[in-house]
Amino acid sequence: MLIINYCQIKLSTLKTYLFIQYKRFCRISFEKRVHPLFSLIFLIFLFVSLSSLIFTKVKYPAFSYSFIGIVLMIFLSNSKRITFLKHSFSSKEFYKIRLVENGVLAIPFISFLLYKGQPLLSLFVATIALTLVIIPFSIKSSLTIPTPFGKYPFEFSRGFRRLLILIIVTYILTFFAIRANNFNLSVFILLISFLITSSYYTFIEPVYYIWIHNQNSTRFIRKKITHIIAFTLIPSLPILISIFAFFPSYYWILILGILIGLSYTLLLMLVKYANYPYDVPFKNSVIIFICIIFPPFNIISIPYFYYSSIQNLNKILYD
C-alpha cells in the first residue's frame, strides 16, 4: 500500500483531517488483520445487504430506512466530538469537515432511497444531514435516568441509559406493528430490541474494571451470564407483553424469540472477553454476523467462546 508521509506535504486543514481519518481506518483494519480494501468491500457489501433486507422484510421500509440513516447521523454529531472539532478548527473549516462527514454518511442512504424510487424521502434525509451540520443534535442532561439495574452495574445500567431513545423507538414501532396486526413485524422489532440489549456488551471496559474482581475467570464469566439471563428480558418486556397480549396463540414463537435474544447477548459478551482487551477481530465479527442471521449456530459458538473467554481472562483474573 502506498504510504504517504502527510507531515511532509502541505495539505489544507480539511484534507489533513480526512487523511488522518483515512489512516485511522487503515490502522483499525490492520489491527483486525484485514487489508483496508477488503474492509471497505465488506462494508459496502454489508450496507447493500442490510439495505435490501430492510426493503424486503420490513413493512414500512422507506420510513424505517430513512430513520436508521438519521439515527446514525445523530450519533456522529455527539457533543464531545463536535466540541473537539469546534475547539480545534476555525468555523469555516469546522463546517467543511462536518459537511463532508455527514455527506459521506448520508450519500449511500440517499442513493439507495433514490434507487428504490423514494425521491422525497431522500431529499428529507439530505435536509436532515445538512441541518445537523448547522445545528448539532445533542442530548446532554444532568438528569440521572433511573434504571432497575443499579444493584449490578455496569453493562445494563450504562447501556439502558445510552440507548434509551432507541429502546423507546422500538416500543413505538411495536405499537404500530400491532395496530397493523402484523405479527411478523412485531417479532422482528422484538429481535431488534434484543440486538440493542446485546450491544451493551460491545463496549470494551478498561482492564481495571476486570482486575478489581477477587474471583477467577470462570466465576467472573458465570456471573456475567447470570446477569444476562436475569436482565436481558427487562428492556424488551413491554414489547414481549404487548405481543403476547395481542397474539397469544403464537406464544411458542415468543419463547423462541426470547431464547434467540438471550443467545445474542451471551454471544456478544463471550466474544468480547475471548478477545479482551482487543477489539473483536474480523473473523469473529463474521461469526457473530452468521450467528445473528442463523441463530442455531449459537449452539456451537457459545460454548466455544465460553471456553476461549475463560482462558483469555486467566491472565488478568489469576488466583
Place this chain on the structure above:
Amino acid sequence: MIKTTSLTKSFGKNIVLENINISFEPGKVYGIVGKNGAGKTTLFNCLLRLENHSGSIESTLGTIKNITGYLPTDPYFLSHITGKEYLKLMSNARNININNFKERNIFNLPLNQYAETYSTGMKKKLALTGILIQKNDVFILDEPFNGVDIESNILINQIIKRLKELNKTIILSSHIFSTLKDNCDILYYLENNSIAEGIKKDDFHIVEERLQGKGLKLNELDF
C-alpha cells in the same frame, strides 16, 4: 509482606525497571519517588500483575490482586454510571454487601450524579472511596493528592494514618514532597531504572535535594 526479587521490566529494547529488590511490610507507609517517566506507574502495574515482567513478586498476605486497592493517577469512569453505582461495582467485585452508601461517603460526594460529570478532584475522591470500601490489606495510591482540594488533602493524610494504624500496607507516589515527608516511613527512590535501597525518614532530605535537579535557564528560551 510483599517482596520483589530481581524485578525487571522492559518495553521492547527499552528497559524501564532493572533488578528491583524491595519489600513492603504491613503497618508501614512506603513512598515511591522519581522524576516524571522514571517508571513509578510501571512498577505499580508490575506489582499488580497488570504488566508482564521478569523476576518475582512474593506475597505472604495472599494473592495481591485480591487484597490490593489501586488508586490510579487518573481514574477512569464509565459513562452513564452514577457515583453510587461505581461504589456498588467496587463492592460487588469483592463480594461485599453494602446497603448504606451514605455512611461510606466520607468526601460527601453527589453519589446520585453520573461519575463522568465529576471534577478531577471529585473523581479521585470517588476512586479512593471505592478502594476503601473494599476493605483491602494493601493500598497502592498513585498520586493521591493530585487535583484534590486542601480540605480533602488533609482528609487523605488522615486516611493514610488510619490505614497505617489498622496495620495495612500503603504504597504511594507523589510529586508533592511534603506529603511524602508527612506520611511515609520509607522512601524508594527510582533513578536510572533501579532502586538502590530504602531511605529512612532521617535521610528524606537527601532525596528531596536530588529530586530538585538543576532547573532550566529560562532566559535562553524563546517562547
